[in-house]
Amino acid sequence: MMEVFVISVIFASVLIVPFLLKTFFPYVWMDVVYFGDLMSIVVKFVARRRRKPLFSVLDRFLEQTAAHPDKHFIVFENDRHSFSDADKRSNKIANALQSHPGYEAGDTVALFTGNEPAFMFTWLALAKLGSPVALLNHNIRTKSLLHCFNCCKAKVLVAAAELKEAVEDVLPSLMDQGVTVLLMTKHCDTPGIEGFSDKVDEASDAPLPRSLRSHMTFKSPAVYIYTSGTTGLPKAAVINQNRLLAALVVLSSNGVTSNDVIYVNLPLYHTAGFVIGFIGSIETGSTIILKRKFSASQFWDDCRKYNVTVVQYIGEVMRYLCSTPKRENDRDHKVRLAIGNGIRAEIWREFVRRFGNIQIREFYASTEGNVGFVNYTGKVGAIGRVNFLHRKIFPYTLVKYDTERDEPIRDANGLCVEVPKGETGLLVSKITDIAPFVGYAQNEEQTERKRLRNVLKKGDLYFNTWKGENVATTEVSDILTISECLKEANVYGVQVPGHEGRIGMAAVTVKKDAQFDGSKIYNHVVSYLPSYARPRFIRIQNAVEVTGTFKQMKVKLVEESFDPGRIQDPLYILDDTVKGYIPLTAQVYSSIMSGNSKL
Structure with a gap:
């Protein structure tokens, strides 16, 4: 009788325990699977770190080439390049560069090109030469x-080749510095710029000796990726060999395999396109469908044409796709996974409803940051999930932050104050050997701004994730005030109907005995700022208002926006057609608000 009772209890437990776990701990099994994946990643990473000589992303590419030489690696428009093709072409580029008198193996090289196979081939070539890019x-x-x-x-x-004019604009400065300028074309008549394609075509495709990169360590820079907010001059985040090796696993840790076809339409100069799309595919051995740039209207046709199974997204990409006209074949595709960040909950739901049961892998990370989270449970709206182990390996916390003073709130002991669970706070992650922060090239000031000291105890060191609109807008303000006629500038963002996020606006004062010149200011901002960082609206004030702590006041300015009906100050709008800032009239304002005029 006792045996029957014991068996019954065991049987009941077997049935009840999973039910209880699912009820009270709904993600426990996903956590277990993720824990297993995380351990597998750590073991693989440690094993690669121990290999001699140093094992890099390039070595993984060479492994894939040896294992699958004829498999398609890059498909671009009507061209298809196998792993072997990419290997040989990169050898030719490396050999041509090595024989050039203006270059020595290990020199840092700047790559200035759009999304095309040559970008990838050149990066591989420079990796073979031991050069940071x-x-x-x-x-x-x-x-x-x-x-x-x-x-x-x-x-x-x-x-x-298509960036020749952009290079010519800065050529005098480059020549003064003794920079070797190579254009991906066969011939170039501009003194100081050399055609390079013919030299590559004529070069040998023989493999490069490993000795060329024998100087490298895991702390050696591999790439510089430029990062900034929506405004301001970019900062060069240093991605060293160790970090790039760790980044190899991003796709594979999300279930991507060599059987997948990945659609890469994000810029290769950007972390998402380069690290996840390109470097991630080197690890998995997947085929890359490379696109010059994102096109919402061509997106699904491309996915169908190339049998794409994995897509990437950032920011508002998903919203753009959902905004396209509905078609009967919206669900006619093989895409099973979308990986990226920045999708809003309502867009997530709409995307899945319209385009089918596609798994969304939303994650949080930054180019230079030392912490990341993956929403492996698929919970709509979440940017990630952590478990006990994750937090032990990558310690982080949320602390109270004073946005007015632009600094963390500290207690009587000078330590940061953690926020209660469920409240908003500043994410900070502990800087450790496992989770380092390398910083920005040639910019110790910005690097130090990202280091937060004495957070939970005296002497500790954390990475500050605060992007700081004040930092970015200050950079734009500085650029405006080095113009001939502007004395002060307060830069902020305003909302415009039909436009996501905020549009840049500046409240400025004019120097004594000077006049506002819309054409000169236009030429000035075009010279110093990329298009997305240029203020679209300018408001002329008699004085820039500041707070008691001398911080520029923005709240009232943001509230008044660019409405000429509410603002007595002169208002101007950037107009690319006339290459100047022109008066913002009530008629122009009405056209913008109605959606007839797009910025």
Whole structure:
């Protein structure tokens, strides 16, 4: 009888325990699976770290090439390149560069090109030569371009043929610095710029000796990726060999395999396109469908044409897709996974309803940051989930923050104050050997701003995730005030119907005995700022208002926006057609508010 009772209890427990776990701990099994994945990643990473000689992302590419030489690696428009093709082409680029008198193996090289196979081939070539690579945004020009180039102290600039004019704009400065400028074209008549494609075509495709990169350590810079908010001059985040090796597993840890086809339409100079799309595919051995740029209207047609199974997104990409006209074949595709960040909950639901049961893997991370979270449970609206183990390996907390003073709130002992569960706070993550923060190239001031000391105890060190609109807008303010006619500038964001996020606006004062010149200010901001950072609206004030602690006041300015009916001050709007800032009239305002005029 006792045996029957014991068996009954065991049987009942077997049935009840899973039910109780699912009821009170609904994600426990997902946590267990994620824990297993995390352990597998750590073991693989540690094993690679121990390999001699140093094992890098390039070595993983060479492994894939040896294992699957004829498999398609990059598909671009009508061209298909196998792993072997990519290996040989990168060898030719590396051999051509190595024989060039203006370059020595290990020199930092700036890569200035859009999304095309040559970008990937050139990066692989430079990895074979042991050279760090600065990934320049191909949209920047003049002063911004020079700023980004100078951040990494590059000796060579390799640029796409279509960016010749942009290079010519900064050529005098480059020549003064003795920079070697190579254009991806066969011939170039501009003195100081050399055609490079013919030299590559004529070069040998023989493998490069490993000795060329024998100087590298895990602390050696691998790439410089430029990061900023929506405004301000970019900062060059240093991604070292160790961090890039760790980044290899981003796709594989989300279930991507060599059988997948990945649609990469995000910029390769950006972390998402480069690290997740390109580097991630090197780890998995997946095929990359490379697109010059994102197109909402062509997105699903491309996915169908190339049998895409995995897509990437950032920011409002998903909303743009949901905004396209509905079609009968919206669900006719093979996409099973979308990985990225920045999708809003309502867009998440709408996307899945319309385009089918696609798994969304939303994550939180930053280019230079030392912590990340993955929403592996698929909970709509969440940017990530952590379990006990994750928090032990990557300690983090949320602390109270004073946005007016732009600093954490501290207690009587000078330590930060943790926020109660469920409340908003500043995310800070502990800087450790496992979770390091390398910082920004040639910018110790910005690097130090990201270090937060004495957080939970005296002497500890955390990474400050605060993007700080004040930091970014201050940079734009500084640029405005070095113009001929402006004395002060307060930069902020205003909401415009039909536009996501905020549009840049500046309240400025004019120097004594000077006049506001819309054409000169336009030329000035175009010279110094990328298009997305240029203030669209300018408000002329007699004085810039400040708080008691001398912080520029923004709340009232943001509230008044750019409405000429509420504002007595002169208002101007940037107009690219006339290359100037022109008066913002009531008629122009009405056209913007009605959606007839797009910014």
